[in-house]
Amino acid sequence: MxxxxxxxxxxxxxxxxxxxxxxxxxxxxxxxxxxxxxxxxxxxxxxxxxxxxxxxxxxxxxxxxxxxxxxxxxxxxxxxxxxxxxxxxxxxxxxxxxxxxxxxxxxxxxxxxxxxxxxxxxxxxxxxxxxxxxxxxxxxxxxxxxxxxxxxxxxxxxxxxxxxxxxxxxxxxxxxxxxxxxxxxxxxxxxxxxxxxxxxxxxxxxxxxxxxxxxxxxxxxxxxxxxxxxxxxxxxxxxxxxxxxxxSKLQHFIARRSQIVKKYRQAFAGDSRFTVLQESSQSRSAFHLFPLLLNFDQLTKSKQQIFTDLLSHGLKLQVHYIPVHFHPYYRNLGFKPGDYPIAEAFYEQEISLPLYPSLSDQDIKSIIKIIKEVVK
Known part of the structure; x- marks a missing residue:
């Protein structure tokens, strides 16, 4: 696999x-x-x-x-x-x-x-x-x-x-x-x-x-x-x-990342299970990450279940990020859950999809297919 x-x-x-x-x-x-x-x-x-x-x-x-x-x-x-x-x-x-x-x-x-x-x-x-x-x-x-x-x-x-x-x-x-x-x-x-x-x-x-x-x-x-x-x-x-x-390869890397992002956007933007982040007209991103938000009001699985199932299909994803104020060090400084509700809700929904230049078009098709089959 x-x-x-x-x-x-x-x-x-x-x-x-x-x-x-x-x-x-x-x-x-x-x-x-x-x-x-x-x-x-x-x-x-x-x-x-x-x-x-x-x-x-x-x-x-x-x-x-x-x-x-x-x-x-x-x-x-x-x-x-x-x-x-x-x-x-x-x-x-x-x-x-x-x-x-x-x-x-x-x-x-x-x-x-x-x-x-x-x-x-x-x-x-x-x-x-x-x-x-x-x-x-x-x-x-x-x-x-x-x-x-x-x-x-x-x-x-x-x-x-x-x-x-x-x-x-x-x-x-x-x-x-x-x-x-x-x-x-x-x-x-x-x-x-x-x-x-x-x-x-x-x-x-x-x-x-x-x-x-x-x-x-x-x-x-x-x-x-x-x-x-x-x-x-x-x-x-x-x-x-x-x-x-x-x-010396930066523009090549960015171009390929942009191609992959375009394919992800086309695949997920019209699906009610997912939310794709907006891009500002003032910004041209180099696309380090492709964050995808899961709309859990449309799903039956938990985030942990989804992660486990994706892993069994070969997708080792990540979440960006656990809000900084959730960490014990910052809680000890007086921060607590509920302080930044938008960031906290974002964290609950976010997963980061594979994004690097060596991914082939076939790889992207496989990744999209797995995610759409697993996220229910």
């Missing part, structure tokens, strides 16, 4: 050759491939500066550090995300507040953001869920009105556009973070990046990425100073070389 997961990497000989070439080179880390990868990210996003790091979580952590977010401050993000979007605030001692989502897109609702702003609020962290950009025009207006920073969490959205601007251009934000985990549109194995147009923030990111250290060759060739409490969040050249190879 053929099996399908919700996402996986797409690696070919070119990728392998790029990594092997770096393995045979002088630099395995702290070498030229990282700078090449960062330059390519700037080219793809249109941002002035890019800093490659060891993970998307590291990218978020460095972003809040660079902005000077600290204990006593507050940041607002969505509950419909991976925990890292909120955890980055906790890493620096800041408080987390959530704003509920738009049920038709899964994206944070700017109206809900407005309701959550207090005197402590310093930063907004919208998440481009599934690859579609949030309403950054509205979010940027809110940020400007209240003198807030904006970090775009674009872990899902490398290659996406909003109002014609590449996600990562920071046209509407101070910084944008990316993840290059294997299930993402491109991968470095593990890895991430931050883009910005602010040189001072760029300098902070570089410093915090490497232990808070600044090289001082004007004093002596070996001399360096530690100016802040930084981290080892460097991305090795081995992984950067994979990222460079993957970036």
């Amino acid at each position: 053929k099996t399908y997961s919700y996402g996986r990497q797409s690696i070919n000989k070119k990728d392998v050759d790029a990594v092997v070439s770096t393995l045979r080179s002088y630099f395995l880390t702290q070498g030229p491939k990282v700078a090449e990868f960062e330059a390519k990210l700037c080219h793809v996003t249109g941002a002035k500066y890019a800093v490659a790091v060891s993970s998307g979580t590291a990218a978020l952590h460095l972003a809040v550090l660079a902005l000077g977010i600290k204990r006593g401050d507050q940041g607002i993000t969505t509950p419909m995300t991976f925990v890292a979007s909120a955890n980055c605030l906790r890493y620096v001692g800041a408080d987390v507040q959530f704003a509920d989502i738009n049920s038709s897109t899964g994206l944070i609702d700017p109206t809900e953001i407005n309701k959550k702003i207090t005197k402590k609020t310093k930063v907004l962290i919208p998440v481009h869920y599934a690859g579609q950009s949030c309403n950054m025009e509205a979010i940027a207006k809110i940020a400007k009105k209240h003198s807030l920073f904006v970090i775009e969490d674009a872990a899902h959205a490398i290659g996406s556009l909003y109002n014609g601007h590449p996600v990562g251009s920071c046209y509407y934000s101070d910084l944008t973070t990316f993840s290059f985990h294997p299930v993402k549109t491109i991968t470095t194995g593990e890895g991430g990046a931050i883009t910005t147009n602010n040189f001072a923030l760029y300098q902070q990111l570089l410093m915090f990425r490497t232990h808070g250290i600044i090289q001082k060759p004007e004093i002596a060739p070996w001399y360096y100073e530690m100016h802040g409490l930084g981290y080892n969040y460097r991305l090795p050249d081995i992984l950067a070389s994979l990222g460079l190879s993957q970036l």
Whole structure:
């Protein structure tokens, strides 16, 4: 029986050759491939500066550090995300507040953001869920009105556009973070990046990425100073070389993902058992995920039964996401079920279908057939 997961990497000989070439080179880390990868990210996003790091979580952590977010401050993000979007605030001692989502897109609702702003609020962290950009025009207006920073969490959205601007251009934000985990549109194995147009923030990111250290060759060739409490969040050249190879195929990956999404939409949009998320006319998604909502008022099976039955047919799906405030850590901070009802209802309905470039048209037909037969 053929099996399908919700996402996986797409690696070919070119990728392998790029990594092997770096393995045979002088630099395995702290070498030229990282700078090449960062330059390519700037080219793809249109941002002035890019800093490659060891993970998307590291990218978020460095972003809040660079902005000077600290204990006593507050940041607002969505509950419909991976925990890292909120955890980055906790890493620096800041408080987390959530704003509920738009049920038709899964994206944070700017109206809900407005309701959550207090005197402590310093930063907004919208998440481009599934690859579609949030309403950054509205979010940027809110940020400007209240003198807030904006970090775009674009872990899902490398290659996406909003109002014609590449996600990562920071046209509407101070910084944008990316993840290059294997299930993402491109991968470095593990890895991430931050883009910005602010040189001072760029300098902070570089410093915090490497232990808070600044090289001082004007004093002596070996001399360096530690100016802040930084981290080892460097991305090795081995992984950067994979990222460079993957970036060269980004548009191909997006094109194939878009073809698959079109087939899913055609199959499920007119079926009362399912709801397909809406796409904004302002956004062109790179489609990291294809979330499908199950309308349980039309079904007899529970979500757990459906998952079990799909697994027996070879479909290893996932749910994106368990709302962040449901996790024990955040419950211990005072959050509880019922706080964000739209995100909670979304979670109850959502499943993520297989979406990666190596899926054939026949694979898609089989996946659609299985889902339609199982979901009853």
